[in-house]
Each structure stands twice: as C-alpha cells, then as structure tokens.
Amino acid sequence: MEAAAYLQFRELEEHHWWFRGRRAVYLGLLRHELAGHTPTRALDLGCGVGGFLDGLAQLGAQVYPTDLDRNSLLRCALRGFGRGVVANGYALPYRDGAFDLVCLFDALEHIPDDARALREVARVLAPGGRVVISVPAYPFLFANNDRVACHYRRYTRSTLRRVLTGAGFALERNTHTNVFLFPLILPAVLLLKAKERLLRQSPDRQRTNLSVPLPRALHRLLAGVFTAELPFSRRFDWPAGHSILALARKPQ
Secondary structure, eight states, X not given: OOHHHHHHHHHHTTTOHHHHHHHHHHHHHHHHXXXXXXXXXXXXXXXXXXXXXXXXHHTTOEEEEEEXXXXXXXXXXXXXXXXXXXXXXXXXXXXXXXXXXXEEETOGGGOSOHHHHHHHHHHHEEEEXXXXXXXXXXXXXXXXXXXHTTOOOOBOHXXXXXXXXXXXXXEEEEEEESOTTHHHHHXXXXXXXXXXXXXXXXXXXXOOGGGSOXXXXXXXXXXXXXXXXXXXXXXSOOSOOSEEEEEEEOOO
C-alpha cells in the first residue's frame, strides 16, 4: 500500500464514515453468524493499523495481528495488541490448526496469488474454523483509489466463491455490503474514470476517494446509512453493493 494510504487510514479510521460503517456491518454480521460461539484465537491477517482489533477482542477471542508493515504493527501494539508479527499471506508463522477464526478485512485484494493465500489460511485454521473476508466489488470499478491502495483486483461474488471453494472452504455467506450508498458511489466512480480517460490525466498517487474533506455531521449521516443495512444482512445476502463480505468454514 502507498504510504499516503496508510497515513490516511491512521488519521481517518475513527471518524470517517466508510471505516465506521464497515466496522459496524462486518463485525455485526460476524457476531450474528457466530451465534454466541466464542472463538478462542483469532488472526487478523493484513490488519493494517488495527481498526478491527477491538471489535474482534469483544467477541472474546485472543487476537493476533499480522501485517507486512512493521509500523502498522507498532500502532497495533500501542492499542494493546502486542502479539503482532510481520508476515505475508503465503507463509504464516503459526502451526497447523492454530486459529478458530481468520479475518481478512480488505486484505485479499492486496495479495498477488489469492488462491495460495487462502490455502495457507486453511492450514492455520482448525477443523470447523471460519474465515471472514471483505473485498472491493466489481472489476469495472477499478480506479485510481485501487492503484494507490495497491489492489491487484476487485471481485464479484462468483469469483470470490470460486477462490474460497477452490481452497477447500464451505461457503456460508456471500453478500454485498455498502448497499444503500452504492447508487451514489457508482456514478461518482464512473465519472472520475471517464474524466481521467478523456482528459488523459495522470493518476494522483497521493490521493484517494478518502481524501475528500467532509463535515463531521455528514460523516455521521453516511456512517448511519451504511450501518442501516445490517438488520437486513442478518437475514439475506444482498445482490449488489460496493463491497463484498464472505464467511466460510473449514470442513471438520
């Protein structure tokens, strides 16, 4: 990931509507699907600056942050999560079956060989353990934001299903997220892509769509709209949205 993107994440994760909304929806849906089961050990693979660690700890698990960026793990340690290790998704320094839960929140799209990484995730999961994955949706929306964040791809639900089942997982949930705001996001991204193409503008490697300044009140409103999809997500999988969240289980 570009240094600019990491800096933005550190500054914005507490109040930006996207970070707040996805934490509420992803952790809320995960809690619902666990149905009271408490994972003993959870791995946050590609944890970044640790935005999900507190929420995972509230599920009752011992949480282990893992990332390629040492500075991000130092930030996690300052938040009270000092078990972090620097590692990539291909060779995790944990024994077979070490975890009940592995989380990849907006991490899989950063890994060149996602199939290989998920096979490694399957190795460190105990039989019956679960993996939860969030990814950006729709390849046709690949834009400057993806380049700055060093994304290798965006997904459809079918491509995410294939890579999970190919790694031996049994898919349990496969739903779009960021649903209610998607009708606003879609034309905005397409307009920016068209502008870059027509004006032959060079992509700005220091800016993402998170760079746009917004009033705090608007952040609260947008986070509330994002979070409003959660009661419905507990009941069914959404057919469209800006992101995708999948939950899968390693067979017993």
